[in-house]
Amino acid sequence: MDFVKNLAAAxxxxxxxxxxxxxxxxxxxxxxxxDKSRIQMFEGTVIAKNNSGIAETFTVRRISYGVGxxxxxxVHSPNVAKVETIRHxxxxxxxxxxxxxxxxxxxxxxxxx
Numbered sequence: 001m002d003f004v005k006n007l008a009a010a011x012x013x014x015x016x017x018x019x020x021x022x023x024x025x026x027x028x029x030x031x032x033x034x035d036k037s038r039i040q041m042f043e044g045t046v047i048a049k050n051n052s053g054i055a056e057t058f059t060v061r062r063i064s065y066g067v068g069x070x071x072x073x074x075v076h077s078p079n080v081a082k083v084e085t086i087r088h089x090x091x092x093x094x095x096x097x098x099x100x101x102x103x104x105x106x107x108x109x110x111x112x113x
Contacts, residue, residue: 012076016056016075017080019075019083021093021096022045023088024043024046024086025044025060025085025086026041026043026084027073027080028041029041029081030078042060042071044069044071045060045062045109046060047096047097047099048096049094056076058073059073060073061099087111087112089109090109090110
C-alpha cells in the first residue's frame with residue numbers, strides 16, 4: 001500500500017492550482033489533435049471540488065451562447081497547463097449547484113473584498 005501512495009505522491013503536481021469554490025478562473029487546457037498540440041482556455045465559476053490527493057477535481061461552469069456548460073478538471077492532470085484566478089467569490093456553500101437554475105445576473109457570485 002505504501003508503494004501505491006508513493007507512486008501517487010510522485011505523480012502529483014508540486015505547483016497544484018489553489019482554486020476555491022466561487023472563484024472565477026481561466027483554465028488553460030492542452031488539447032492534442034493528431035500530432036499537433038495547442039492550448040485552449042475555459043473560463044467560468046468554480047461550483048464544486050471533489051476528492052483529495054491524486055484524484056482531486058474541480059468543476060467549472062460558464063454560459064456559452066445561452067447554454068450552461070460544465071467541465072470537470074483533474075487538478076494534477078498534465079493536460080491542465082495553468083489555472084489563473086480572475087476574481088475571488090464570496091460564498092457560504094461548499095457546492096454551488098443552485099447556480100444551474102439561475103440565469104443572467106442572478107447566476108453571478110458576489111466578489112470577495
